[in-house]
Amino acid sequence: MRYKPDWPEAAARWAALWEGRRLDRPCMVVTAPNGRGRRIPPPRSGEEKYLDPAYIVPAVLARLEGTCFAGEAVPSELLNGGWVATTYGATPRLSLETIWFEPVAVDWGTPPSFELDFGSPWFRRYEALHRAVTAAAGRNDFLVGQVCLLPATDILARVMGTEAFMLGLVEHPGWMRTALRTLTENWCRVVEHFRRLTAATNDFWYGIAGWARFWGPEPFVSTQSDISCMISPAMFDEFIVPELQFVGERFGRVWYHLDGPGAERHLPRLLSLDAIRVVQWVPGAGRPPNGPAYLDLYRAIQAAGRIVHIAVPKGNIEAVVRSLDPALLCIETWCDGPGEADALLADARRWAG
Numbered sequence: 001m002r003y004k005p006d007w008p009e010a011a012a013r014w015a016a017l018w019e020g021r022r023l024d025r026p027c028m029v030v031t032a033p034n035g036r037g038r039r040i041p042p043p044r045s046g047e048e049k050y051l052d053p054a055y056i057v058p059a060v061l062a063r064l065e066g067t068c069f070a071g072e073a074v075p076s077e078l079l080n081g082g083w084v085a086t087t088y089g090a091t092p093r094l095s096l097e098t099i100w101f102e103p104v105a106v107d108w109g110t111p112p113s114f115e116l117d118f119g120s121p122w123f124r125r126y127e128a129l130h131r132a133v134t135a136a137a138g139r140n141d142f143l144v145g146q147v148c149l150l151p152a153t154d155i156l157a158r159v160m161g162t163e164a165f166m167l168g169l170v171e172h173p174g175w176m177r178t179a180l181r182t183l184t185e186n187w188c189r190v191v192e193h194f195r196r197l198t199a200a201t202n203d204f205w206y207g208i209a210g211w212a213r214f215w216g217p218e219p220f221v222s223t224q225s226d227i228s229c230m231i232s233p234a235m236f237d238e239f240i241v242p243e244l245q246f247v248g249e250r251f252g253r254v255w256y257h258l259d260g261p262g263a264e265r266h267l268p269r270l271l272s273l274d275a276i277r278v279v280q281w282v283p284g285a286g287r288p289p290n291g292p293a294y295l296d297l298y299r300a301i302q303a304a305g306r307i308v309h310i311a312v313p314k315g316n317i318e319a320v321v322r323s324l325d326p327a328l329l330c331i332e333t334w335c336d337g338p339g340e341a342d343a344l345l346a347d348a349r350r351w352a353g
Helices: 007-019 046-051 053-065 121-137 152-160 162-171 173-199 226-230 233-251 267-271 292-303 314-323 338-352
Strands: 027-033 067-071 091-094 099-102 221-224 254-259 276-282 307-311 329-334
Touching: 007 027, 027 338, 046 053, 046 091, 046 121, 053 067, 053 121, 067 338, 099 152, 121 173, 152 162, 152 173, 152 226, 152 233, 162 173, 162 226, 173 233, 221 233, 233 254, 233 267, 254 267, 267 276, 267 292, 276 292, 292 307, 292 314, 314 329, 314 338
Parallel strands: 027 329, 221 254, 254 276, 276 307, 307 329
Antiparallel strands: 027 067, 091 099
């Protein structure tokens, strides 16, 4: 791999993580500036930032060239906002800060119809961006990975609006179950479409690129349900678990993004699903960062035989490594330079004992 000369060693460590084999330290995804970065001017608009290959490809390459990928860090860049490819009639709005939808009204008296349109202008624009980045990656320069989509529950909440979504769960559960099943099938079709597109020219057509760099020796998918922070365990079981079961049956192994205190109550149910192999915990705004404050949560995940994936500030890493099973632990962190990154990896070996 062009930006990762020691990739064979890193790939072997990723394989050990998935197999639950203990090595001399946990899996460590460590990035640092290498002093060779080129300045890229900021984007002038949301559409340039999220969808313009002429801006995004040079920016991706500049960031890769300026980064040291130490430990098991995988060279990759997130192509954010892939959910604009599946708007289902809602109008996406792209600003420099975020992407949101102008929702559409739904008719509860009519069966839901969410047809997937591979020919829509928004889908084609995102597909063109993905093709451009895949071409820049070549056969094996860097990871392209899974397309950045919102799963069924989260995209439906964007398309119809959160208030209407919550109302539907309570007053129109049959309609919502049908809609979520259709959107889950569509999500799988889009993931498979981009996998085929990427695999035609790039060796790294799976894994998670960008904000959560995660890889495996065999294919897997990543998913989430941010809307789950707003619903009870009973509703999670009724509306979201079927989506996760369907995805697990289709793809086998699932990495799950568990975000914030509102989602924490669903962890026991998640850990009961065989397909969930990795849980990434994000504490949420206003809470302590990953570290000693969440050791009980991490231990619960590992006790179920699952991998804990967490982004940890440097100062909290020692306590985490000393307290958990390194065989089921992946830590992401950042350093000020390659020398500091190497020293951190050496320290992790000592802390792991």
